[in-house]
Amino acid sequence: MSAGNEKDRLAEFTAFRKRMNARILAEPNQVVRRFFALDTQTYQPGALDVRTKELLGLVASMVLRCDDCISYHVAQCRESGVNRDEMFEAFSVGLVVGGSIVIPHLRRAVDFLDRLEQGEPAPVAHDHG
Amino acid sequence: MSAGNEKDRLAEFTAFRKRMNARILAEPNQVVRRFFALDTQTYQPGALDVRTKELLGLVASMVLRCDDCISYHVAQCRESGVNRDEMFEAFSVGLVVGGSIVIPHLRRAVDFLDRLEQGEPAPVAHDHG
Amino acid sequence: MSAGNEKDRLAEFTAFRKRMNARILAEPNQVVRRFFALDTQTYQPGALDVRTKELLGLVASMVLRCDDCISYHVAQCRESGVNRDEMFEAFSVGLVVGGSIVIPHLRRAVDFLDRLEQGEPAPVAHDHG
Amino acid sequence: MSAGNEKDRLAEFTAFRKRMNARILAEPNQVVRRFFALDTQTYQPGALDVRTKELLGLVASMVLRCDDCISYHVAQCRESGVNRDEMFEAFSVGLVVGGSIVIPHLRRAVDFLDRLEQGEPAPVAHDHG
Amino acid sequence: MSAGNEKDRLAEFTAFRKRMNARILAEPNQVVRRFFALDTQTYQPGALDVRTKELLGLVASMVLRCDDCISYHVAQCRESGVNRDEMFEAFSVGLVVGGSIVIPHLRRAVDFLDRLEQGEPAPVAHDHG
Amino acid sequence: MSAGNEKDRLAEFTAFRKRMNARILAEPNQVVRRFFALDTQTYQPGALDVRTKELLGLVASMVLRCDDCISYHVAQCRESGVNRDEMFEAFSVGLVVGGSIVIPHLRRAVDFLDRLEQGEPAPVAHDHG
Numbered sequence: 159m160s161a162g163n164e165k166d167r168l169a170e171f172t173a174f175r176k177r178m179n180a181r182i183l184a185e186p187n188q189v190v191r192r193f194f195a196l197d198t199q200t201y202q203p204g205a206l207d208v209r210t211k212e213l214l215g216l217v218a219s220m221v222l223r224c225d226d227c228i229s230y231h232v233a234q235c236r237e238s239g240v241n242r243d244e245m246f247e248a249f250s251v252g253l254v255v256g257g258s259i260v261i262p263h264l265r266r267a268v269d270f271l272d273r274l275e276q277g278e279p280a281p282v283a284h285d286h287g
Numbered sequence: 288m289s290a291g292n293e294k295d296r297l298a299e300f301t302a303f304r305k306r307m308n309a310r311i312l313a314e315p316n317q318v319v320r321r322f323f324a325l326d327t328q329t330y331q332p333g334a335l336d337v338r339t340k341e342l343l344g345l346v347a348s349m350v351l352r353c354d355d356c357i358s359y360h361v362a363q364c365r366e367s368g369v370n371r372d373e374m375f376e377a378f379s380v381g382l383v384v385g386g387s388i389v390i391p392h393l394r395r396a397v398d399f400l401d402r403l404e405q406g407e408p409a410p411v412a413h414d415h416g
Numbered sequence: 417m418s419a420g421n422e423k424d425r426l427a428e429f430t431a432f433r434k435r436m437n438a439r440i441l442a443e444p445n446q447v448v449r450r451f452f453a454l455d456t457q458t459y460q461p462g463a464l465d466v467r468t469k470e471l472l473g474l475v476a477s478m479v480l481r482c483d484d485c486i487s488y489h490v491a492q493c494r495e496s497g498v499n500r501d502e503m504f505e506a507f508s509v510g511l512v513v514g515g516s517i518v519i520p521h522l523r524r525a526v527d528f529l530d531r532l533e534q535g536e537p538a539p540v541a542h543d544h545g
Numbered sequence: 546m547s548a549g550n551e552k553d554r555l556a557e558f559t560a561f562r563k564r565m566n567a568r569i570l571a572e573p574n575q576v577v578r579r580f581f582a583l584d585t586q587t588y589q590p591g592a593l594d595v596r597t598k599e600l601l602g603l604v605a606s607m608v609l610r611c612d613d614c615i616s617y618h619v620a621q622c623r624e625s626g627v628n629r630d631e632m633f634e635a636f637s638v639g640l641v642v643g644g645s646i647v648i649p650h651l652r653r654a655v656d657f658l659d660r661l662e663q664g665e666p667a668p669v670a671h672d673h674g
Numbered sequence: 675m676s677a678g679n680e681k682d683r684l685a686e687f688t689a690f691r692k693r694m695n696a697r698i699l700a701e702p703n704q705v706v707r708r709f710f711a712l713d714t715q716t717y718q719p720g721a722l723d724v725r726t727k728e729l730l731g732l733v734a735s736m737v738l739r740c741d742d743c744i745s746y747h748v749a750q751c752r753e754s755g756v757n758r759d760e761m762f763e764a765f766s767v768g769l770v771v772g773g774s775i776v777i778p779h780l781r782r783a784v785d786f787l788d789r790l791e792q793g794e795p796a797p798v799a800h801d802h803g
Numbered sequence: 804m805s806a807g808n809e810k811d812r813l814a815e816f817t818a819f820r821k822r823m824n825a826r827i828l829a830e831p832n833q834v835v836r837r838f839f840a841l842d843t844q845t846y847q848p849g850a851l852d853v854r855t856k857e858l859l860g861l862v863a864s865m866v867l868r869c870d871d872c873i874s875y876h877v878a879q880c881r882e883s884g885v886n887r888d889e890m891f892e893a894f895s896v897g898l899v900v901g902g903s904i905v906i907p908h909l910r911r912a913v914d915f916l917d918r919l920e921q922g923e924p925a926p927v928a929h930d931h932g
Contacts, residue, residue: 451641455645
């Protein structure tokens with residue numbers, strides 16, 4: 159949740175996600191595979207740009223309180239040009255809509271953002287979810 | 288949930304919300320009053336513009352499945368210039384993140400949007416929540 | 417949700433709840449019946465008094481956003497001596513923990529409390545749930 | 546929620562759902578349309594039969610507390626041969642996993658089931674969601 | 675969440691659960707103890723068989739996003755004869771109803787299932803919850 | 804989640820929370836900072852005493868299933884004089900309202916309480932959230 163071997167943990171998590179996504183997509187279940195494809199399609203540019211859509215994904219993840227999803231969208235937001243002040247405004251919407259129960263996730267989100275800004279590699283963008 | 292006396296129901300709901308907000312803010316409870324003030328402040332323009340923030344509020348409301356909140360943010364989004372295609376892209380994020388359990392709320396959101404576009408008066412903007 | 421025929425609606429709701437509870441308990445499903453019994457037992461006086469337990473039930477219902485449950489516990493709190501200021505402090509905890517998504521439920525809770533204080537009959541206490 | 550004009554309400558709800566589904570699917574948003582198609586595909590027979598899948602949809606809807614979804618799956622379960630005792634066992638799983646907050650939805654589910662068993666027309670099966 | 679010392683972690687978790695269940699049931703709180711007994715009773719064979727009930731518990735756990743509960747029911751499903759294809763169909767229902775927010779839990783569920791199929795000992799069945 | 808180096812983990816968590824709260828409050832985002840202030844104000848003595856308010860925060864955290872929040876309020880409850888039997892009665896309300904999905908959190912809550920009672924230092928009270 160915090161300390162020194164945090165970099166290893168992020169690398170481990172990224173590898174885990176990549177490996178499990180491959181496992182899941184190799185399965186002969188068409189509904190699951192289509193869902194994954196649809197999830198990727200959801201964040202493609204369209205009437206709204208990628209930046210806005212990733213912010214929407216971020217706030218949805220905050221109020222539903224899913225750390226992995228929050229980390230993923232924080233990284234994607236950053237990649238699409240969201241700066242720290244904008245990120246915190248998105249956090250503020252998630253916090254006010256979702257309440258103090260969101261605070262522990264906010265702490266981990268800020269920690270994750272800090273580490274990204276200090277140059278740690280973000281999870282790879284193109285294996286969504 | 289649908290038919291002919293829908294216009295009356297919207298007017299009745301708007302009046303109810305206005306009246307109850309006044310009741311609540313008249314109460315000598317500082318935490319509740321400050322929360323209402325903070326809720327209003329959350330959607331003020333800042334690093335992100337109002338349009339983006341209202342879209343964030345909309346998607347957060349969809350995945351948490353609150354009809355009143357969805358209606359409110361649909362009206363606010365429209366007021367801040369979000370068009371129908373953009374609204375549907377925001378809906379699509381809410382639907383994919385939140386799942387099929389969001390569908391009944393999506394139906395009511397689209398019905399509400401349709402009526403706004405046909406000229407029904409939206410809930411008054413400045414008594415938030 | 418608000419206006420004139422509100423008294424009828426409360427009476428109708430109370431009758432509906434009573435009738436359906438009887439239907440459910442008449443069913444030969446032991447798990448469901450035991451759950452209902454356990455639910456009733458939960459709010460009996462013990463290490464904590466009824467008043468405190470009903471306040472706990474109220475705030476749990478607020479953050480989970482169930483109007484029927486909120487109304488029920490508001491009535492029970494009142495019956496066990498919780499006054500308006502205390503009720504609003506419980507509301508404030510529910511609001512801050514649960515966030516602005518709780519606001520529509522808070523409005524209906526305050527409306528319900530207002531009507532109780534104006535002498536409308538509360539739902540009968542002993543058919544819980 | 547209860548009394549005499551309940552039959553009209555069900556017919557009204559079915560018409561509303563049908564109309565709004567058509568509205569939504571007419572929209573040029575591919576993600577939303579694909580989601581609706583995927584939702585329908587989810588309950589097709591496969592490794593699990595329709596009956597089991599509808600029971601899964603029912604319990605998922607109960608613990609997420611969506612009345613429209615519960616009604617829909619109760620009707621579908623009945624159509625695929627689930628009897629009253631089996632339905633109540635599914636209800637019992639939803640109740641124990643989801644807690645007493647599910648009770649108001651259980652009451653409405655049983656009321657809906659009662660009316661189906663008394664011969665009221667169920668919502669049309671093939672416009673899912 | 676993934677790597678080499680995973681086997682130890684599962685053993686540690688199983689021991690933790692066993693120990694804490696014993697602690698909790700030793701407590702003089704009748705409501706808590708009765709709830710645990712009721713939870714066990716819920717999954718006994720009745721109008722629905724164990725297999726179906728465990729699948730219901732699994733999907734309920736997925737949409738409510740509780741990893742420990744998902745692992746428990748995956749193990750129970752397997753024990754009652756649910757094969758991999760059937761498991762994935764249950765996963766697909768949970769995913770579509772609950773949305774992309776379920777994906778991180780799906781990854782961990784598949785990882786857990788993989789390890790069970792590779793012969794790792796499942797959590798002991800008879801200390802439920 | 805359990806074993807020998809548990810004491811270190813608690814210390815680490817407390818340090819992490821303290822550090823991240825400081826990071827967050829140093830940020831020039833007024834909404835977030837006001838929310839944190841409001842969160843602290845919520846549990847100040849008023850019409851209800853601190854003990855009751857902390858119990859409310861505990862049960863709200865249980866039904867919303869946030870381990871960090873539960874630990875925090877268990878420690879605060881203990882500090883304000885809630886004894887073990889009272890704590891378990893609060894747990895029982897959370898368990899019955901929230902359902903069996905709460906059980907894994909209950910196990911961790913009891914483990915945390917056990918360790919507090921054995922003299923481990925609780926998280927510092929005055930950096931709330």
